[in-house]
Amino acid sequence: MHVSDGTYRSKRAEDALIAGGVLAGYPEIKDLQDLDSNNGVSRWSRWVSPDGRRQDTASRYLHPLLQDGAHENLHVLVQHKVLKVLLDEQGKRAVGVEFVANPNWPTAAEKVPESEETLTVRARKLVVLCAGAFGSPLILQRSGIGPTNVLCRAGVETVLDLPGVGANLQDHAFVVTAFKTNLEPHETADDLFTGRLTLEDALAKGDKRLGWNGIDVTGKVRPTEGEVAALSPAFQAAWARDFKDNPNKPLLLAIFILGCGSPIPCPQTDGEQTRADRDSSSFGINPTPPPGQYLSVGMGIAYPYARGHIRITGPGINDAIDHDTPFYSDAAGVDLATHAWAYKKLRELVRRTAIYGGELAATHPAFPVGSAARPSDGPAGCEVEDIVYSADDDAALEAFLRAGVGTLWHSLGSAKMAPREAGGAVNAALDVYGVAGLKVADMSIAPENVGANTAGTALVIGEKAADIIAGELGLGTKY
Secondary structure (H helix, E strand, C coil): CCCECCCCCCHHHHHHHHHHHHHCCCCECCCCCCCCCCCEEEECCECECCCCCECCHHHHHHHHHHHCCCCCCCCCCCCEEEEEEEECCCCCEEEEEEEEECCCCCCCCCCCCCCCCEEEEECCCCEEECCHHHHHHHHHHHCCEECHHHHHHHCCCCCEECCCCCCCEECCCEEEEEEEECCCHHHCCHHHHHCCCCHHHHHHHCCHHHHCCCEEEEEEECCCHHHHHCCCHHHHHHHHHHCCCCCCCCCEEEEEECCCCCCCCCCCCCCCCCHHHHCCCCCCCCCCCCCCCEEEEEEEECCCCCCEEEEECCCCCCCCEEEECCCCCCCCCHHHHHHHHHHHHHHHHHHCCCCEEEECHHHCCCCCCCCCCCCCCCCCCCCCCCCCCCHHHHHHHHHHHHHHCECCCCCECCCCECCHHHCCCECCCCEECCCECEEECCHHHCCCCCCCCCHHHHHHHHHHHHHHHHHHCCCCCCC
């Protein structure tokens, strides 16, 4: 798996953001992607090869084995969905899986069943679920493994009461705002995000931005003690308990994205401030901003306190899912306070950069008319005074955050590795409690969040799982 700069970096914007971070109190750190550095900004490397190809497990792990002619025992069946794990008559051992074809994927080369005909594959030694923080718990529950009350309501016979299956769901709650910049068209990804430059034309021109994801700078940041003192008593208590004496634990993951387009959720806001005041266009999940060059600032809570769940409501693969999203549901309101602090702090950072050209108003709170916090087009620079927010401004910010919070696609924890009596679903060898021959190897087993993009953690889980399985099967181990 390559980690590199890819084919392009927007150097002027990168330097400006690093300088803005320093002015905001966050020094440049050479490598924030190690396991110790924290509370600074960094020039970011990516899962991209030097020639600009995105690195993923399919192309780097799986496809080479399918194509080398030496692994005839490797079979990949695409466009099928696993319904449940098959268990022996005693319900003590996994002996296979039951699955169905995707009826919405007819092709000339594949015969797709017209009905939900179930198919099976048997396992002599082991079944390993790798369906992610949503998929694996649902498969287990449809197999009769999970909380008895959930299974009973869904009409599934309980084989094993395991309350931790589907509980403890976590995510990096994420909010994005956007800013205008004085950058040139080639210095952001806006042309690609908005379709002003088509993929075909970009390929024909050899545009180096195709090997770039628009993220050259990120940060892992913490508040100062003075900033903590200005926040709620509940936040202060959480900070003292979980962060103060853990200096390498970030409160927030800051992501600076050079562009505002379809990959960037720019929430719509309403209030006394009219759409015309904020911009001539309305924005939604797939916004098309007015022509220009933008900077989007993503704010992900590194260790949120909110917990959700994922549950079946019926035995079928197409039955509705009971999904409680883990956003702002912590009783003390610490996650919401974290995002409110982050909005103010990172807004000040951007206002101090040399590329700042004002806020893209449709992606910011609808602050009251006359408020000093309303979006503006300047000024910028190191001499700018911090914006002072009133109680009404804070109320508008809270409404904005509640309307705009979303996922960073970092779901985890819903079949966690922990003692069974502590809500665990798997043990240290990834075995599902109470069932032989069944393991889970994906982000659902992570008991707590990680202060990073979870892709690296998923790779580590996969590598370690392979090592555990190889050892159990007598094939030797790498580590």
